[in-house]
Amino acid sequence: MSGETFDVLIIGGGIVGAACALEAVRSGLKVCVCEKGVIGAGATAAGMGHLVVMDDSEAQFALTSRSLQLWRDLADSLPVSAEYQVSGTLWVGADDEEMAEVGRKRSFYESRNVRVEVLDPRQLSEAEPHLRSGLAGGLLVPDDAVVYSPVVAKFLIDRANDAGAVLREGVTVSAIHPHGALFVDGTTVSAGVVVNATGSWSPGLTPGIPVQRRKGHLAITDRYPGFVNHQLIELGYLKNAHAVTSDSVAFNVQPRQTGQVLIGSSRQFGVDDPAIEAPMLKWMLERAVEYMPDLTGLKIIRTWTGFRAATPDSLPLIGPVEVEDGRLWLATGHEGLGITTSLGTAELLVDQILGRQSQIPTAPYFPDRSLREDIHHG
Amino acid sequence: MAERLMGDSVESDICIIGAGPAGLSAAVAALERASSVTVVDENVHPGGQIWRHDQIKGENPELRVLMNRLPRERVNLISSATVIAAPAKGRLIAETPHGATPISYQRLILATGARERFLPFPGWTLQNVTGVGGLQALVKGGLKIADQRIVIAGSGPLLLAVAAYLKQVGARVVLIAEQAPRRRLIRFGLSLFSNPARLGQALTLKRQLSGIPYLTDCYPVAADGEDKVRRVILQQGAKIWQVECDYFACSFHLLPNLELASLLNCGIEAGRVVVDNSQRTSEPDIYSAGEATGVGGLELSILEGRIAGYMASGNLPGAARLFRRRDRARRFARLLDQTFASTAVLRELPSDQTIVCRCEDVALGSLREHRSWKAAKLQSRCGMGPCQGRICGPAVEMLLGWQPDSVRPPALAARLDTLLLTAELAEGQNTQEWSKE
């Protein structure tokens, strides 16, 4: 292996690295992917696997909606164990203020040809009988979906592998440079393009990039088929999620195809310890119970944490960065949208490598766009 | 005895987990000096597995003797309670039918016992294929077994004890198939001559089992039937034949229950809780006794329980008096492990289509393609169901050589509100106490 040369070397076997590998090899490039542990076992496994069209910014909408299209194209070839399910997202409004947000979202989506449906309180409770009464309504985005991400990551890697990509699993990179990588076992791999797709670990390999670890807690129940029908997210989420300087939780509950209920979500900066933190878990579960009182009697079979790779403007870093002796490529900083945007990211990255025209503008995701280096202190 | 099921909090100086022989012996010993103890047990009735309450025979006589020696007003027995988390030092959370119960303690004795080891073979998921102790537990719980044809297979002395029991309550035990080689069993049998009491027990058992074939070097190749098991295919050497039955009871010796010790960060080696001469674990103020420290049978469990009870109550001379007897009994335990260790041929029983993880229906073939337990779990969900790998974990370890993971709370599926209470009690504590990754 030592000394072998590739067109593209991708560091990181999460869903983003896996998608990039497949897209690159399909575009005729000679590809190597390296994963220090197990494919799809980082944030890919920790996250919810919610495929969602977002409206925080034009750029976020462009990337998420293009990605959803790519997911729909991929869906038929996914294995059953990928659990691709178009369950839709139901944004839940608790009060008039949040219903105003429902109205704003509705016109945003409708004007961009995304199907939506506004639900009144009665329709909301019919759609989700276990929500508490007294909620103001909701916005249903029926074409959003849910997927079991680790299986997808493995599927993409296997496909890339079949198409000729080389996979190095269980090897840790100690350093990367514009023309290759050095591994802790002393071996090296050379490549024309080196891509850092290591998510929350990416600043370790490429110091100075504006990516921070944002910790999340999750819990999953035993199987209760039909308990939840859509991915449910409170609209207060937006207020909370934007509070980048403080910890937050949100009611964010997902129906798994298995009948399990996945309960999120929490966000924390400045924590590197993956241990479950009682106050955060408690706060998150209490928030979930506030919206869905019947959750209290369900059996939780597991709790865990994961780290998102967050950027100051909530957009990923896709493209080259100039370093001392050349250019390094980034595909990181996807925060909570890495599963959704993995496919779009791969397309944008390979388009840039090959100088192809992209389906959507690429500039908003350039790593050298104007970003405050670090807006979070402490 | 103050029986309590309510979900209010319990404070105790000495807390014992498990009301089997080790746990109850620990309670009796501790109460010579301590003013009170708390005993937490998962079952409705105390007694553990071996002295499980019997719908036919009532309370076990040995259990009755021990219970009569317990000053009941000083024992706080929390029944039907499953310990699911240790939110902070000196704190446990148990889930009961009436809610979550926080328990605080100064000293803890883990007497969590053992469970049967199950190994997959084609048809082991059919209905009426049970554990050996499992079938006995069902019968003790009221299952009518009279005139039912039963094949018993696997490994360990439990096969004989359960066969004798089932015969006594009217079942038709067709045969007993022990996988261990005959030469190992002869060596084991000879060793009994050094212990007249055990020899006596063995001879009694032999008399009780007269007329039931006991085959060694014999193991199940498959169980067969539509939904329920109808017949078992057995192999002994080159001979393969089938036996009709109504129930097929099969397990391969016993495994210590380690989840709680693991949750409490107690050292574990070779599948046993590590204890010193005084039954102390690697964690301060936590003792362990009985099968959790290595499967060794009733006598060893009682001795270890007594030592742990004496130690936890500060009665060092009481404990020291028992060390030699305990050490002798422990040698017997090691002999048990050697005698009934699974032979390599058992690894060949499952086909690629045989289910290994019964919670998530994961077949062996879909595990083989992965490099590690972690990858296999992520991709196939093996071990991710409600039993949390308790059944498939030991099988996977034997079949594929993968070691089990550490235990994270909840140690067993727990109600969301139990988890909320756990988190509340853990607040302000070092997060490491709640969960080490």
Add this chain to the structure above:
Amino acid sequence: MAEKVTILIDGTVHEVECGTTVAAAVLNAGRSLFRRSVTGAGRGPLCGMGICYECRVEIDGVLHSRSCLVPCRSGMEVRTDG
């Protein structure tokens, strides 16, 4: 003779001896299928002691109850997947 309690198993009335576990009562009622596995296979009790979760049934509306650990109580409603 032991006292009896009356329970409902899948809507049918059964008289069982007091102290009988739900698992034993279901088997005594002639049912060996307790739950359907995730791929639809019928399963019944394996370990008899609360470890394996194979004997899960619905008891008084509570899903996933380990029937081997629960004694029958008068008026109890038990639902299997059978």
